[in-house]
Amino acid sequence: MSPPVLKDTNLFKPITVxxxxxxxxxxxxxxxxFRNTEDFVATNLMKKHYEERxxxxxxxxxxxxxxxxLQGGLYAHGPLIETRRQIEAWKEIVDTVHGKGTVIAxxxxxxxxxxxxALLKEHGxxxxxxxxxxxxxxxxxxxxxxxxELRAFTSGEVKQIIEHFKQGAINAVKVAGFDFVEIHxxxxxxxxxxxxxxxxxxTDEYGGSIExxxxxxxxxxxxxIDAVGAEKVGxxxxxxxxxxxxxxxxxxxxxxxxxxxxxxxxxxxxxKEGKRLAYVHSVESxxxxxxxxxxxxxYSTEWVRQIWKGILIRAGGYLHQPNYEKLIRDVNLDDQWxxxx
Numbered sequence: 001m002s003p004p005v006l007k008d009t010n011l012f013k014p015i016t017v018x019x020x021x022x023x024x025x026x027x028x029x030x031x032x033x034f035r036n037t038e039d040f041v042a043t044n045l046m047k048k049h050y051e052e053r054x055x056x057x058x059x060x061x062x063x064x065x066x067x068x069x070l071q072g073g074l075y076a077h078g079p080l081i082e083t084r085r086q087i088e089a090w091k092e093i094v095d096t097v098h099g100k101g102t103v104i105a106x107x108x109x110x111x112x113x114x115x116x117x118a119l120l121k122e123h124g125x126x127x128x129x130x131x132x133x134x135x136x137x138x139x140x141x142x143x144x145x146x147x148x149e150l151r152a153f154t155s156g157e158v159k160q161i162i163e164h165f166k167q168g169a170i171n172a173v174k175v176a177g178f179d180f181v182e183i184h185x186x187x188x189x190x191x192x193x194x195x196x197x198x199x200x201x202x203t204d205e206y207g208g209s210i211e212x213x214x215x216x217x218x219x220x221x222x223x224x225i226d227a228v229g230a231e232k233v234g235x236x237x238x239x240x241x242x243x244x245x246x247x248x249x250x251x252x253x254x255x256x257x258x259x260x261x262x263x264x265x266x267x268x269x270x271x272k273e274g275k276r277l278a279y280v281h282s283v284e285s286x287x288x289x290x291x292x293x294x295x296x297x298x299y300s301t302e303w304v305r306q307i308w309k310g311i312l313i314r315a316g317g318y319l320h321q322p323n324y325e326k327l328i329r330d331v332n333l334d335d336q337w338x339x340x341x
Contacts, residue, residue, distance in 0.1 A: 006324065010331045017311050018231035018278025020103045020179045023058030025331060027313055030062045030107045030182075032078070040067070040080035042089035050093050054100035061102055062281075063093070065109035065184055066172070068164040071126070072110035072190070074119045081106065081171045091176040098177070105180035105234060106172040110161055112190030113150055113199070114244050117143035128153050130194045131201040135244050158206055158216060161190065166223040173228040180278050181228065183220055185263075186238035187283075188246045191217045195263065197254045198247045210262050218266055221277070230275040234313075237263065240285035240299060249285065249299055257303055264307040276310050284316025311336050 006012070012024045035045050053061055066081045067073035073080070080086050090106070097104045113129035117139065120127050127148045134140040134150055143149045153161070165183065172178040185191040193199040194216045200207050206216055217235075224233045239256035242248035249256055267277060286298040305312065318327040 006328070009328055010335065011327070015311070015335075017060065017103075018180060018234075019229075020060075020278075022060055022103055023101075026057075026059040028053055028057075028059070028061040029315055030064050032064050032075075034075065034077040036077045036079045038077065039083075039085075040073075040078060041083075041085050042079055042093060046079075046089075047093045047096055050104070051096045051100065054097040054102035054104075057100065057102040059102065060105060060179075061097060062105045062107055062182055063090075063178075065107045066090075066168065068108050068110050068161075068168040070123050071120075071128070071160070072164055073115055074111070074123065074125070075116055076119055081168055081176065087171050087175050090172070090178075094177045103179045105182050106176075106178045107182040107184050107236065108165055108168045108172070109184035110164065110190035112193045113139065114189055117148045117150070118146035121146045121148040126151065128157060129190070130199060130206070133199060133201070135188065135199070152202065155204060155206075161216065162219050162223050165220045166227045169224045169228050169233070173232050180232050180234050181224060182234040182236055182281060183217070183224065184236050185217045185220075186236045186281075187241050188244035191220065192238070192241075192246065195259060196247050197259065198251065210259060213259075214263050214266070217263065221267070221270070225270070225275050225277075230270070231278050233277050234279040234281055235267070235277060236281040236283070238283035239301075239304075241283060261303065261307060264304055268308050268310070271308075271310050279311040279313055280304075280308050281313040281315065282308075284314055286316050305333070309336070 010025060015022050015025055036042055050061060064079060066079045069082060081090055094104055113135055115127065117127040127143055127150050129150055130152060132150050132152050169181045172181050188196065194206060195213050197213065200213050206212055221235065237260060239260040240249055247253060267280060270276065282301065282304050284301060314330055
């Protein structure tokens with residue numbers, strides 16, 4: 001049997017994504033590595049990391065998650081893009097990647113209940129989530145020992161999340177020079193925690209119905225469109241992830257299609273109204289965060305494509321599969337597809 005010929009697929013065909021032209025459809029996924037300074041400044045080691053991956057690339061690199069503010073974190077040695085030093089360090093990285101002819105996005109994240117309560121305490125920050133429910137006993141124990149127990153965001157604090165994402169996007173695109181910002185609405189960080197019925201038990205405008213639980217994510221999307229332009233904004237979504245307490249397909253409360261079809265529909269509606277995002281980054285069901293990316297359960301995600309008609313990045317262990325069968329199949333489905341691993 002002849003090996004697959006990737007050069008005959010769409011994988012190495014150029015594609016226009018938002019305001020950028022990619023020379024191929026390979027995307028480097030965000031990889032958290034905790035190689036920043038104690039005050040959350042990117043290091044030369046990080047610059048080397050991205051420089052190496054930009055060499056002979058020409059595609060898209062999505063940089064590791066950056067906290068949108070001190071309150072939006074924290075993990076030790078994670079990155080921020082808030083202070084002058086933090087922004088300048090990232091600008092050096094962006095300039096280096098651009099010098100190699102490669103496009104780069106910054107992923108922006110707010111951690112919520114997934115954060116380190118003790119580190120938040122050190123920086124004078126409260127430990128907050130949509131509802132005051134820990135996702136595991138370890139986080140609960142850390143919070144109690146740090147005297148920084150989890151509590152729900154007030155309505156005013158929810159509004160601050162939007163402003164923090166907005167400022168982060170401005171710092172990334174307009175100052176540091178990133179080609180895109182990617183809103184992290186996946187894997188049970190704050191925005192995902194609001195969307196998921198398992199972690200959101202609020203009774204105000206941000207809880208209850210699917211529309212209310214999705215409201216914050218869409219408000220962040222709209223704020224970033226206004227701040228830097230839709231063509232500079234992407235979003236990552238993981239409908240099937242069970243990571244950090246996510247509902248997944250086995251939920252007794254609500255199936256992922258029911259929870260997330262509304263979000264994809266609202267993103268598509270904005271696209272039809274002239275505010276189409278640069279891309280939607282959708283994590284395949286077989287992708288097990290922090291585990292085996294190959295052997296997880298796989299469900300059909302073609303429903304996503306029936307709703308969202310713009311550029312779609314699909315993440316899910318494509319390069320680990322024999323003969324790249326799913327990669328070849330998916331990259332040739334239509335002309336608006338990018339592959340990420």
